[in-house]
Amino acid sequence: MINRFLSDVTDGRYDGYPELGVDTAEMENPALRTWAGMDDGETGVRVNYVHAGSSAQGLIGKGDVILAVDGRTVANDGSVSDGDGRVPFGMLVDRRQTGESIPLRILQGGTRRDIDVPLKAYAPGDTRGNLYDQYPRYYIYGGLIFVPLDRETLKTYGAAWLARADRNLIHEFFIRPLFEPGVQLQERVVLLRRLDHPVNVDMAWFRNLVVERINGQEIRGMDDLVESLENHQGEFHLIEFSHLGRFSVLDRQKAEDAHQEILERYGIEEDRNL
């Protein structure tokens, strides 16, 4: 692992681990293997999910069976032999650098294929992974604090954030992309909290909510959010959240008039870091 890191940084930049980008399930049950079209004695794991924008996208599909990786047979539990022991097949991918490729043998639509998968780092890694040395991004409007939905936001819940973070946000971050793979490639925006002021204090919804639309426009990132709030000319801002028909409204003129005062009252120097 240390050698791999040193080799990664020889060009002066750390690219990180490449990811194949598939979620797989074990195939210990013989009926499952027969159903999937495998021969007696053939082993492998079945692909449940292909991450949008990953190395595997376009090459491997849901329902494919991964039979071998880098020339080594994948067992029904997903392991491959490695020296004296066995390791999960993903380890063989981890040992490569991005830009390299890895040979796979897969069973796809009844045909056994040998494919070569060019490896890249995981595209949504910026929001899915840990971030270092980056000042957190945020945007404040009318006392409402918006942040991107990323791992750093969730980690503000402390060391046990996985258990303690708001469950709605955990669901949005980990579970919803499984149902709607597209959302994983979009940056999603959370209304994190409110700096109380008469312009916003009666809002029914203001905490830990994923913003779906503002003034009818889909919000697919912090830029969309800023644009739709700052360019809207109507009397009110309509902010719609995911699930349960929840929405809030801000009086645009009052919010803009109060903006500076709210920042001063709460000792905040900048209304944004984008």
Added chain:
Amino acid sequence: MNSKGMPVLWFVLLLALVLPAAADTVVADTVVADNDSVAQYENSVVGLDVTYQEWDEDRPWAKMIPKHRTAAAVLVDGAHLLTTAQMVDQATLIRLVTFGRTRPVEPRVVRVDPDINLALLVIEDQEILKSLKSVPLAESTPTAGVLRSVRWSGQQLESASSRVIGIMVERSWGGRLDHAFLHMRTDMGSGGWGEPVFANGSLVGLTVSQKEQRSRAIPVELLRAFFDRAREQGPLAGFPSLGLSWQVNEDRALAEFLGQQGEPRGVLIREVPWGTSARGVLEPRDILLELAGNPIDSEGYYNHPHLGRLKFSHLLVESYRPGDTVEALVLREGKELTVSISLRTYPAALDLIPARRDGPPPYVVAGGLVIRELDLPYLGTWGAEWDDSAPIGLSTRYNLNRSGQTRERRRYVLITATLPAEYNVGYQDLRDVVIEEVNGRPVSSIRDVVQGLAAPSGGFQVFRLAPDSGREVVVLDAATFDQATKEILETYRVPEAVRLPEEPLPEGGGDCPGSQ
């Protein structure tokens, strides 16, 4: 799964609660008026010795060890006893206690309405009846003053003063009705087990819960409404409910945005679930201004003629019956309009994730896969704090979509566990995953699982799971399925492979008659 021990703890707690608490007995009560002596109630208040047995929600074919509770009941009309539905829930034996002694008499349960949480029983033993006397129902529930809570404690008639705190509209035990509860500060220890509450010789309430000294009772207005329905012929008429979700309308910007001028009033409708009275009549983002001529304020309160300010949902429960029509004034897109709503009950069974207050858990054991519907009793196996401790896939389904039943999806059906066997090798770690299809048949309720299994596809039983399951399919061999299931049932002592719900799911009916 670490809090599965909770039910045992709860049981111990219950035991502690039902033990007679002599120290708490209030002997004299000078606050109550002289004409309200305790002795006048001794022939009217009885006890019920109830043995009950809950289902083991993890092993839905089995029952837990029998438990015991002591409930109070009150004789209201010749031979009829009123108590709460909770007190006779899952009963295996009910014995009558008169004058503090258990008699060889089993009152018969005539009617139970889990939605309103009341039960009517009848005493058929004429000898016992000679010693008893029924008590009249009061005209209305007092909103102030000191009342009397009465029960038998050993052979002592125990009376405690209960000072009225107020009348509050809250969710009923059945999970689907919001109605008024009488809140009292009581001197009674460990009450809340159906003790009748009296004032001036009349019944004014039946207690349903107590936390420390704060006691909660169903007010007499609803006792009477249930009692009237319970004595009618034919199926028990329930209580109507709009069944919608709403929020307060206190945000002036939002009210103005919806076209309301001046001080916000009325409540904002958020969702109108499938199958409810208001479906197709009221719409999300309507502001409900008046119901049956009663103005509703921005927090949802109306003015009850006797009980004061109450949340508006109580209005229908007390004064209307299913089939009645009620008019509502709404603000929609800036214009006021009057709509007419034909009222129905909103049985908990119309929730996608229901409270299931009646009947055993339906299940299927298929090739060792334990399959059941997701409901509140199952979530309860993670303990009182299940919202934090249940798997996130289940708790978020509940939090985001519990009332989201549709014609296409009436229940979430789960594989909760696998009874390990050679036949189902590889699936033994499956826990609490949602089934989407069985052999290509979409699964809307557990009946679809049974029907799907009857038509295997190409020699296999194929279960397609929801995307958050960590596995897309579970495939079992169809040729050996029946034999394998039979052997697994024997090994694990499961009496039957299938238990379907006793009643078909209620008809959601879609939109309300008269809707646009």
